[in-house]
Amino acid sequence: MALSKFKPASFDLTDNYAFTGTTTGVTDTNQLVLIKTLTASSSNTLSFVNGASSVVLDATYKTYLFKFIDIHPATNNVDFVINYTTDGTNFNVTQTSSMFAAGHSEDNSATLLEYRAGADVAQGTNPQVAENLGNGNDECFSGELFLFNPSSTTFVKRWQGNTATYNQANYSLNHFSAGYANTTSAVTGVEFKMSSGNIDLGTIKLYGIL
Amino acid sequence: MAFGEVGTALSKIKSPAVNLADTFAFSGTVTGFTKTPLTLLSTFTSDGSDATASFTSGIDSTYKEYLFVLNDIHPQTDGAVFEFQASTNTGSSYGVTATTTCFDVVGDEANENQNLGYRTGSDLAQSTNFINLNRNSGGDNDQASSGVIRLYNPSSTTFVKHFTSRVIGNWAANGSFDTFTAGYFNTTSAVDAVQFKFASGEIQGGTISVFGVA
Numbered sequence: 522m523a524l525s526k527f528k529p530a531s532f533d534l535t536d537n538y539a540f541t542g543t544t545t546g547v548t549d550t551n552q553l554v555l556i557k558t559l560t561a562s563s564s565n566t567l568s569f570v571n572g573a574s575s576v577v578l579d580a581t582y583k584t585y586l587f588k589f590i591d592i593h594p595a596t597n598n599v600d601f602v603i604n605y606t607t608d609g610t611n612f613n614v615t616q617t618s619s620m621f622a623a624g625h626s627e628d629n630s631a632t633l634l635e636y637r638a639g640a641d642v643a644q645g646t647n648p649q650v651a652e653n654l655g656n657g658n659d660e661c662f663s664g665e666l667f668l669f670n671p672s673s674t675t676f677v678k679r680w681q682g683n684t685a686t687y688n689q690a691n692y693s694l695n696h697f698s699a700g701y702a703n704t705t706s707a708v709t710g711v712e713f714k715m716s717s718g719n720i721d722l723g724t725i726k727l728y729g730i731l
Numbered sequence: 732m733a734f735g736e737v738g739t740a741l742s743k744i745k746s747p748a749v750n751l752a753d754t755f756a757f758s759g760t761v762t763g764f765t766k767t768p769l770t771l772l773s774t775f776t777s778d779g780s781d782a783t784a785s786f787t788s789g790i791d792s793t794y795k796e797y798l799f800v801l802n803d804i805h806p807q808t809d810g811a812v813f814e815f816q817a818s819t820n821t822g823s824s825y826g827v828t829a830t831t832t833c834f835d836v837v838g839d840e841a842n843e844n845q846n847l848g849y850r851t852g853s854d855l856a857q858s859t860n861f862i863n864l865n866r867n868s869g870g871d872n873d874q875a876s877s878g879v880i881r882l883y884n885p886s887s888t889t890f891v892k893h894f895t896s897r898v899i900g901n902w903a904a905n906g907s908f909d910t911f912t913a914g915y916f917n918t919t920s921a922v923d924a925v926q927f928k929f930a931s932g933e934i935q936g937g938t939i940s941v942f943g944v945a
Binding site: 526528529532533534535536537538539553554555588590591593623624625626627628629632633634658659660661662663664665683684685686687691692693694695722724726728 | 748749750753754755756757758759760762767768769795796830831832833834847848849851854855856857881883884887889890891893894895911913914915917919944945
């Protein structure tokens with residue numbers, strides 16, 4: 522009789538199997554795909570450019586998500602800003618943005634819930650995602666930012682961020698930033714940097730959302 | 732080669748030779764698949780009378796972010812505050828010094844009260860108290876709270892531990908209650924456990940799932 526079917530017992534199930542083919546018949550439940558992780562080490566900027574260093578930032582995904590983990594500035598009292606490129610090189614796309622924040626001082630002397638006029642831009646660059654960062658040894662911020670449909674050639678490119686900050690004056694700050702890159706060209710890259718000085722430490726992850 | 736041992740001589744098995752209706756329980760390592768960044772670590776399901784919901788394992792250096800998803804958390808006590816705290820001793824005690832902010836947006840069913848404001852009574856300034864995730868949880872049979880809490884890099888021994896929270900609930904006076912809480916556990920010790928509870932009364936329904944975000 523010909524050997525026509527292998528049963529499970531015929532396989533060494535403790536072996537490693539490296540599939541390179543395509544598995545069909547299985548619903549892909551992985552709707553969040555980690556694309557790239559960058560780790561700062563006294564970095565002037567951290568950039569994600571489509572096609573460079575395995576970064577995907579094109580029409581593959583409609584929504585992209587950046588995660589900021591323990592971002593620590595080299596310089597005290599600086600801001601964390603975002604810029605976009607349409608040519609992969611010049612991060613100078615004009616933006617309009619808004620920011621509001623809730624804040625509370627460690628000494629309980631002050632609270633705030635207000636629009637942060639100094640953090641926004643009106644047809645400019647360098648809108649803030651987190652502000653007034655402290656560079657004390659244990660100070661940093663964490664949070665996330667969504668970028669919607671960067672490859673559109675019809676609409677401007679909207680984004681929204683939320684970060685939790687231990688700021689330079691020993692406040693807890695909860696920032697809500699949002700805005701749009703005012704271009705109908707496809708955005709192909711994103712750059713993060715401090716308003717002054719380097720990104721000393723921290724991790725930024727880029728995910729695609731199906 | 733003995734029959735039944737698929738090894739050196741038979742090097743290729745084509746897909747028609749495999750019965751794909753069978754169950755294959757691999758204990759080896761399967762590579763070549765995309766790993767999902769979101770991993771369910773554990774789920775608390777209320778048995779209807781829980782004083783607390785505690786997560787005392789799985790919060791470590793494996794992930795840089797932990798995501799807690801609250802679904803239909805129902806209080807015993809009408810108007811109770813839902814809250815959480817962290818531990819640096821695997822849950823032996825909860826009460827890590829924290830500084831937090833809290834604001835919320837309220838709209839009632841009668842369309843008489845709409846409000847956005849900072850809530851000084853719900854924040855903390857270098858306190859070890861539990862952290863308010865809302866101000867008021869409606870206890871009617873159809874009322875509960877749901878939301879998402881993100882805890883960043885709890886195992887760090889360098890930085891404070893940031894979190895953000897957004898919880899949508901039912902105001903006891905019948906309305907929508909959208910609460911934004913954020914802050915940091917002001918410690919450079921690793922946070923390794925988290926506990927949720929109502930300030931008064933039990934958790935009488937709902938689930939809390941914790942995910943690791945790779």
